[in-house]
Amino acid sequence: MALELPELRSFLVLAQHLHFGEAAGALHVTQPALTKQIQKLESKVGGPLLVRGYRRVSLTPAGEILRERAQGLLREAEMAEEITRLAVHGKAGLLRIGFGIASLAAGLPDILTRFRQRFPAVQVSMADMSTPNQISALEQGDIDVGFVRLPVEHPDLETVPVLEERLVAAIPRGMPYRKGLASLRNEPFVVISRSVSSSFVDHVARTCRAAGFSPRIVQEVNELFTVLNLVRGGVGVSLVPRSANLMHVPNVRLVDTGLEEAKWKIGLAWRKANSRGADSFDPLVHNFIRLAYRPRGVAPAVDLKPLPR
Amino acid sequence: MALELPELRSFLVLAQHLHFGEAAGALHVTQPALTKQIQKLESKVGGPLLVRGYRRVSLTPAGEILRERAQGLLREAEMAEEITRLAVHGKAGLLRIGFGIASLAAGLPDILTRFRQRFPAVQVSMADMSTPNQISALEQGDIDVGFVRLPVEHPDLETVPVLEERLVAAIPRGMPYRKGLASLRNEPFVVISRSVSSSFVDHVARTCRAAGFSPRIVQEVNELFTVLNLVRGGVGVSLVPRSANLMHVPNVRLVDTGLEEAKWKIGLAWRKANSRGADSFDPLVHNFIRLAYRPRGVAPAVDLKPLPR
DNA sequence: CGAGTGCCATTCCTGCAGGTTATCAAAATC
DNA sequence: GATTTTGATAACCTGCAGGAATGGCACTCG
Numbered sequence: 001m002a003l004e005l006p007e008l009r010s011f012l013v014l015a016q017h018l019h020f021g022e023a024a025g026a027l028h029v030t031q032p033a034l035t036k037q038i039q040k041l042e043s044k045v046g047g048p049l050l051v052r053g054y055r056r057v058s059l060t061p062a063g064e065i066l067r068e069r070a071q072g073l074l075r076e077a078e079m080a081e082e083i084t085r086l087a088v089h090g091k092a093g094l095l096r097i098g099f100g101i102a103s104l105a106a107g108l109p110d111i112l113t114r115f116r117q118r119f120p121a122v123q124v125s126m127a128d129m130s131t132p133n134q135i136s137a138l139e140q141g142d143i144d145v146g147f148v149r150l151p152v153e154h155p156d157l158e159t160v161p162v163l164e165e166r167l168v169a170a171i172p173r174g175m176p177y178r179k180g181l182a183s184l185r186n187e188p189f190v191v192i193s194r195s196v197s198s199s200f201v202d203h204v205a206r207t208c209r210a211a212g213f214s215p216r217i218v219q220e221v222n223e224l225f226t227v228l229n230l231v232r233g234g235v236g237v238s239l240v241p242r243s244a245n246l247m248h249v250p251n252v253r254l255v256d257t258g259l260e261e262a263k264w265k266i267g268l269a270w271r272k273a274n275s276r277g278a279d280s281f282d283p284l285v286h287n288f289i290r291l292a293y294r295p296r297g298v299a300p301a302v303d304l305k306p307l308p309r
Numbered sequence: 310m311a312l313e314l315p316e317l318r319s320f321l322v323l324a325q326h327l328h329f330g331e332a333a334g335a336l337h338v339t340q341p342a343l344t345k346q347i348q349k350l351e352s353k354v355g356g357p358l359l360v361r362g363y364r365r366v367s368l369t370p371a372g373e374i375l376r377e378r379a380q381g382l383l384r385e386a387e388m389a390e391e392i393t394r395l396a397v398h399g400k401a402g403l404l405r406i407g408f409g410i411a412s413l414a415a416g417l418p419d420i421l422t423r424f425r426q427r428f429p430a431v432q433v434s435m436a437d438m439s440t441p442n443q444i445s446a447l448e449q450g451d452i453d454v455g456f457v458r459l460p461v462e463h464p465d466l467e468t469v470p471v472l473e474e475r476l477v478a479a480i481p482r483g484m485p486y487r488k489g490l491a492s493l494r495n496e497p498f499v500v501i502s503r504s505v506s507s508s509f510v511d512h513v514a515r516t517c518r519a520a521g522f523s524p525r526i527v528q529e530v531n532e533l534f535t536v537l538n539l540v541r542g543g544v545g546v547s548l549v550p551r552s553a554n555l556m557h558v559p560n561v562r563l564v565d566t567g568l569e570e571a572k573w574k575i576g577l578a579w580r581k582a583n584s585r586g587a588d589s590f591d592p593l594v595h596n597f598i599r600l601a602y603r604p605r606g607v608a609p610a611v612d613l614k615p616l617p618r
Numbered sequence: 619c620g621a622g623t624g625c626c627a628t629t630c631c632t633g634c635a636g637g638t639t640a641t642c643a644a645a646a647t648c
Numbered sequence: 649g650a651t652t653t654t655g656a657t658a659a660c661c662t663g664c665a666g667g668a669a670t671g672g673c674a675c676t677c678g
Contacts, residue, residue, distance in 0.1 A: 338665095345665075346666095363675060
């Protein structure tokens with residue numbers, strides 16, 4: 001026969017009071033009930049846990065040992081209940097977030113900060129990957145939500161827009177820009193590598209085409225920061241997310257293109273609640289989306305500061 | 310409402326099988342009973358722990374979290390029960406042993422070795438103190454058993470003889486010893502300090518008196534090993550427990566006195582089971598005594614009853 | 619498209635674990 | 649020896665956990 005928690009609770013209270021009558025009162029039961037509980041407990045462990053003397057109850061060495069264990073056990077049981085309760089309401093557990101090149105700088109840090117403030121018991125893990133990779137990671141259950149480039153058409157995924165970004169030209173200080181983006185038609189371009197985010201490269205090409213030219217790409221690199229530094233070094237120009245201004249690379253100007261094609265939306269994507277074979281909707285995801293998505297039309301979750309200069 | 314172990318057990322089995330019918334079978338209950346248990350559990354934590362899909366049951370994130378906790382909880386509950394059961398039968402817990410100058414070398418290490426072999430879960434703490442100090446430590450509950458010089462007359466203590474020791478003369482190699490202990494009547498004596506064990510010093514004096522002289526003590530030290538080395542260095546001679554031969558100090562001869570007065574008995578002492586106000590008899594003490602006391606022709610001073618069930 | 623199947627939920631019933639009341643028993647005090 | 653204190657026991661009662669039967673949903677298959 002196995003120990004059960006109610007018995008242990010009774011035993012602990014009795015170990016405090018060392019008096020059957022009082023302990024029974026504290027437990028809101030009558031004294032015989034407590035006597036029977038303790039007797040059952042003692043029969044389970046095969047011997048006495050308490051010594052009943054005249055007007056004096058005391059713990060045996062074995063009782064002392066059980067008392068320590070029981071205390072820990074009950075405390076852990078309470079904690080298990082509490083954390084599970086939190087998890088059920090999306091306030092505890094592990095949330096795996098995917099994010100891409102742009103969302104990191106744009107508004108994600110702020111969203112994360114607010115989320116961790118509001119749900120401190122939630123463990124967050126971040127995975128840096130492109131939009132297509134995020135989509136397959138979502139499908140396979142490797143991440144729970146992702147910051148993806150919209151639009152996403154996928155039968156098992158839902159999305160909501162949370163950020164708006166646009167490409168801006170990154171040029172060395174002093175380079176002429178009178179005629180807008182078209183001024184760069186003959187400049188060499190440095191861009192993020194196609195293997196990092198082909199959709200981003202496509203977007204750069206599309207934007208240039210709207211300005212009437214096709215970019216001559218002379219260098220591909222893996223990091224946005226590298227792009228800006230190559231621009232600074234005069235290797236070429238580039239089109240980068242507007243939020244790149246947060247990186248503060250000196251002698252590099254970020255200037256708006258004024259083109260509608262330069263804009264794009266970043267949204268949150270997650271598995272639909274009843275997608276075939278999938279788990280039910282994770283309340284953690286729900287809480288994260290609610291916090292990230294503030295419906296003011298398509299107002300960005302984070303205000304981008306005006307460009308310097 | 311608090312979580313209880315039976316629910317958690319059911320939940321764990323269900324989490325393994327992910328099938329109500331099978332899990333119920335493994336638990337030896339019917340499926341509706343399991344359904345109700347899980348429902349109760351879910352109502353306690355305030356939300357679903359499992360998703361019931363078509364021919365597919367899966368854990369929610371919260372369920373996953375509870376599963377981890379529940380596993381640890383049940384394992385610890387089992388351990389608590391097991392160790393308490395051991396403690397009840399005197400096979401776990403803490404045994405505090407007092408011992409004196411002689412018992413350490415004489416037979417205690419062997420007894421201890423056998424005890425730890427037989428009761429590996431018992432934690433042993435040793436306290437080095439003289440017989441009178443052990444007696445008062447026993448009275449106050451600071452130690453559980455003690456190796457004391459017999460006889461002990463005390464209303465609350467019981468004893469049993471376990472070892473027999475005798476004093477032997479420790480003399481430098483080459484010193485004449487034709488006439489036995491009386492040969493040393495004019496030699497300077499080195500002895501253990503009175504503050505360490507006055508009864509031991511008394512015994513040395515008593516033994517010398519039996520040989521017809523009173524020892525001239527020129528040096529008192531705190532350690533038996535020091536005594537032997539002073540003998541080796543020619544500072545004086547001494548009477549030491551026979552077991553001092555285990556220390557192997559070169560150029561020191563240990564020779565028997567042949568005197569009946571040189572002998573003494575070492576016994577185990579412990580609190581009587583029903584001494585006023587004390588706890589009941591500690592089964593650990595019982596086991597220790599039984600192991601230490603091996604009647605070899607000596608009638609037992611006390612009969613050891615089997616432990617009450 | 620309707621019958622078939624697998625599987626969890628619901629309902630109703632029963633036995634017993636665990637509680638209550640009343641009483642007993644042992645030990646110490648007056 | 650009567651009284652008091654306090655845990656154990658006995659007898660009874662009841663809510664709830666578990667069993668048996670059935671329902672109902674979702675998907676499959678001929």
